[in-house]
Amino acid sequence: MKIGVVVDASCDLPRSYIDEHRLIVLPSILEFGEKEIIDSRDARDTLAMYRRYVADKSLEARSRAPEVDAIRDLFLDDLVLRYDRVLVLCVSANRGSVFDKATQASYAILQGYRQRRDEAGLVEPFALRVLDTETVGPGEAVLAAEAVRMLDEETPPFEKLRRTIKDLSRRVTCLLVPNDLFYLHHRARQRGEDSLGPLAYRIGSALGIKPVLEMHRGKSQVVARSRGFERGVGYVLQRARSAISRGHARPIVAMSFGGDPRRVRELAAYQEFEAFAAINRCDLHLSVMSATMALNIGPGAFSLAFIDN
Secondary structure, X not given: OOEEEEEEOOOOOOHHHHHHOOOXXXXXXXXXXXXXXXXXXXXXXXXXXXXXXXXXXXXXXXXXXXXXXHHHHHHHHHHHHHOOEEEEEEOOOOOOOHHHHHHHXXXXXXXXXXXXXXXXXOOOXXXXXXXXXXXXXXXXXXXXXXXXXXXXXOOOOHHHHHHXXXXXXXXXXXEEEOOOHHHHHHOHHHHOOOOOOHHHHHHHHHHOEEEEEEXXXXXXXXXXXXXXXXXXXXXXXXXXXXXXXXXXXXXXEEEEEOOOOHHHHOOHHHHHHHHHHHHOOOEEEEEEOOHHHHHHHOOOOEXXXXXXX
């Protein structure tokens, strides 16, 4: 039985990891003014979008999921012929529409796959499950990485894989430090993010105070405030370090940065955390933050996620 894992474009994993483990990416459509661009998790294209579009505050910007027909065609023309089972991991349903659209597409896929597989001589029934991860960015990434690990090391039945990832999604902690509060206040509010009010925005912008947001089970809140971006990153790394020390559920930490990740690797706090993770045999994944996520959070933001006990 061949099992495939699908993620959406906001899943913050390095492209090299995605390619190595054959993850399938559902692209997002990004709109910057009248310009439409496909976001499919290519790091170079993403950095180019940061420079050309995301950093331009004058542009009206938003992201949207592929249409139901496009998701249906991807499965019927390709995935139902390559896999027997597919698990689809989607950004939190209250932060995007990909879960709703993938769920709608699944009905047409399950009605139409038999002819495609019969013509290809495939007798095994096809099945897919669409999962609301209740998280974003690196939160999706730790779940996808755990699904890959399970498939590589345990070869579980498909339903056990789905149940395990669903259960773990309720234990994902995702932390985010914005660098420029304009995006969180002006753009993310349109996507349901209301953790930064007008007063906090004005004070934070004037004094360089960065809120640290925590997302858990689809809900977000400000859990700390730091004077300066690097202190905020230090706080987030310490949260992850504490989780590792007390024995977190899975030894995986995913991180993303709204720009070139080399800037994060140069931070002393990151280098210390990297050494600590190596001693504790914890896998780290640091990637460029998806343009889908960054257009709402802004360039220079840092995000991290782990699966807690």
